[in-house]
Amino acid sequence: MKRFKVLLFVVANLCVSASIAQMYPADGNVGVPGEEMFQACGFCHGNQGQGRQRLDAPPIAGLQAWYVERQLNNFDNGVRGQHSEDLPGAQMDIISVMLRNEATVENVAAYVETLEPGGPRMTIGPPGQERPEPLERPFTWESEYASLDVPEPGNAERGGNLYNAVCLACHGATGLGLETLGAPNLTVLPGWYMERQMEYFRDGIRGADTRDSYGQQMAAFAQFLADDQAIADVVAYIETL
Numbered sequence: 001m002k003r004f005k006v007l008l009f010v011v012a013n014l015c016v017s018a019s020i021a022q023m024y025p026a027d028g029n030v031g032v033p034g035e036e037m038f039q040a041c042g043f044c045h046g047n048q049g050q051g052r053q054r055l056d057a058p059p060i061a062g063l064q065a066w067y068v069e070r071q072l073n074n075f076d077n078g079v080r081g082q083h084s085e086d087l088p089g090a091q092m093d094i095i096s097v098m099l100r101n102e103a104t105v106e107n108v109a110a111y112v113e114t115l116e117p118g119g120p121r122m123t124i125g126p127p128g129q130e131r132p133e134p135l136e137r138p139f140t141w142e143s144e145y146a147s148l149d150v151p152e153p154g155n156a157e158r159g160g161n162l163y164n165a166v167c168l169a170c171h172g173a174t175g176l177g178l179e180t181l182g183a184p185n186l187t188v189l190p191g192w193y194m195e196r197q198m199e200y201f202r203d204g205i206r207g208a209d210t211r212d213s214y215g216q217q218m219a220a221f222a223q224f225l226a227d228d229q230a231i232a233d234v235v236a237y238i239e240t241l
């Protein structure tokens, strides 16, 4: 019931802020132009793709088009965002079904890649008195995945040793990813999002579906992180890249 209420909250907000009509191209084979389609993404991911932490929506600006495309298809095919603990994924899942055809998916993914990472946090308040919006969720999400439970903040030095031993082979020494291995750029992602994804991979919430070959590879390596502290450490290191 709670899950339903949160989803209703998000969809209701979305309906007022995004012009849903643009999601439905008249001709089934013609794609909606990427920039136009992106207007429907901005409500959650920020108008410049800079992310909105309070809605659990990560920055997507600067993610590679091939990776964005794969994830949009993953959500649409029910490979990602289905687990009952994955409330953020369920929000994204609603949107992905609205991307009517492959051409639209390709267009919006290509557009997302062109966005400059690191845009300023979204603001609230009347014109002239804008201030950065709060980071706290506007709703309660009761789940162990809502935040990481660690005894101490991530230690980048320990994390660096882990990264070089386990992650470097696929994500590269600078964290930019390797398209040939399907491993995405991690440098544009914030710690709070990566921590949750690492827990998801470790616990079979993401990357468990047999159709998700890339996710399965990643999930296998998430098992090398012994506990939440190891996740915090490795993420602290990635944030220095």
Ligand code: HEC
Residues within 6 Å of the ligand: 010, 011, 014, 037, 038, 040, 041, 042, 043, 044, 045, 055, 056, 057, 058, 060, 063, 067, 068, 069, 071, 072, 088, 089, 091, 092, 095, 099, 108, 109, 112, 196
């Ligand atoms: C209702 C809010 C909402 C809207 C609208 C939305 N998203 Fe998302 N999106 C999310 C959330 C929340 C996540 C994080 C899911 C998770 O944590 O697994 C996400 C995740 C993603 C991811 C995965 C990011 C990654 O690094 O793996 C991509 C790509 C993405 N969204 C693209 C889009 C695009 C393109 C649009 C517009 C067509 C869009 N989203 C619209 C909420 C939204």
Ligand code: HEC
Residues within 6 Å of the ligand: 070, 162, 163, 166, 167, 168, 169, 170, 171, 181, 182, 183, 184, 186, 189, 194, 197, 198, 214, 215, 217, 218, 221, 222, 224, 225, 234, 235
């Ligand atoms: C065998 C290659 C491989 C190794 C080793 C690996 N990854 Fe990955 N990683 C991937 C692939 C492939 C994906 C994309 C999965 C998908 O498509 O959903 C991914 C996805 C991720 C994501 C999610 C990115 C996003 O935008 O949502 C994070 C975070 C991540 N990896 C961090 C790590 C860390 C930290 C390590 C080391 C502990 C690691 N990876 C080791 C291949 C790998």
